[in-house]
Amino acid sequence: MGWLHTAKFLTTAPQLHFLPALDVPEIAFVGRSNAGKSTCINTLTQQKQLAFASKKPGRTQHINLFSLGKQGVMDAVLTDLPGYGYAAVPKQDKIRWQQVMANYLVTRKNLMGIVLMCDPRHGMTELDEILLDVIRPRVQEGLKFLIVLTKSDKLTRSEATKVLSITKLQAGGGEVMLFSAPKKKGVEEVAQLLWKWAHPQAPAGAEPPATVDA
Ligand SMILES: Nc1nc2c(ncn2[C@@H]2O[C@H](COP(=O)(O)OP(=O)(O)O)[C@@H](O)[C@H]2O)c(=O)[nH]1
Numbered sequence: 001m002g003w004l005h006t007a008k009f010l011t012t013a014p015q016l017h018f019l020p021a022l023d024v025p026e027i028a029f030v031g032r033s034n035a036g037k038s039t040c041i042n043t044l045t046q047q048k049q050l051a052f053a054s055k056k057p058g059r060t061q062h063i064n065l066f067s068l069g070k071q072g073v074m075d076a077v078l079t080d081l082p083g084y085g086y087a088a089v090p091k092q093d094k095i096r097w098q099q100v101m102a103n104y105l106v107t108r109k110n111l112m113g114i115v116l117m118c119d120p121r122h123g124m125t126e127l128d129e130i131l132l133d134v135i136r137p138r139v140q141e142g143l144k145f146l147i148v149l150t151k152s153d154k155l156t157r158s159e160a161t162k163v164l165s166i167t168k169l170q171a172g173g174g175e176v177m178l179f180s181a182p183k184k185k186g187v188e189e190v191a192q193l194l195w196k197w198a199h200p201q202a203p204a205g206a207e208p209p210a211t212v213d214a
């Protein structure tokens with residue numbers, strides 16, 4: 001079983017200060033509503049109930065944590081942050097949520113990587129750019145950063161090549177990967193990268209982080 005398949009719901013909280021302090025590496029998933037974040041997390045972890053856990057009443061605007069690790073030994077945590085930019089959300093709630101998210105991204109101690117999900121048909125939106133500005137100082141201090149271009153099955157080959165090179169210019173030192181849930185494109189590449197982030201000391205080939213069952 002692949003490392004990401006070990007994901008289990010750990011806890012949920014409305015704000016950073018309700019989260020337990022942890023000393024394992026934490027990787028946060030962020031993105032606009034409808035960018036494909038839940039689908040991506042489900043595909044990577046091969047577990048439908050994870051994003052379901054984040055959809056339970058009262059949890060959609062929460063920070064949801066999932067533990068990772070074999071034999072029940074937690075060695076990393078995935079964080080699902082609520083999507084932003086959903087037009088129907090009242091303005092006060094939007095502002096409140098932006099503050100919760102910025103607070104988490106700037107001050108969460110064990111946060112070591114951020115995965116930004118982006119629908120390549122819309123490209124990087126203004127809210128994505130604001131998020132990049134918020135995390136830039138931490139990225140410059142070594143925080144890992146990956147932009148996942150979701151739904152790549154909806155692009156032609158030349159569109160995909162173009163959006164990949166444009167997004168690489170915008171990524172400010174982060175990596176960019178094309179992803180498609182139905183085509184299983186990029187699943188293995190993203191899984192490998194996240195495993196390397198969480199296990200920087202591991203020798204090459206120490207663990208096969210396969211996510212796709214052979
Ligand atoms: N064609 C295609 N559709 C996708 C893909 N990922 C997500 N979607 C669709 O995009 C919509 C939003 O996906 P969802 O995962 O709920 O986005 P979230 O709001 O960011 O969690 C749904 O209709 C998904 O079926 C993908 O890789 N390919």
Ligand SMILES: [Mg+2]
Nearest residue numbers: 037038051083
């Ligand atoms: Mg979702």
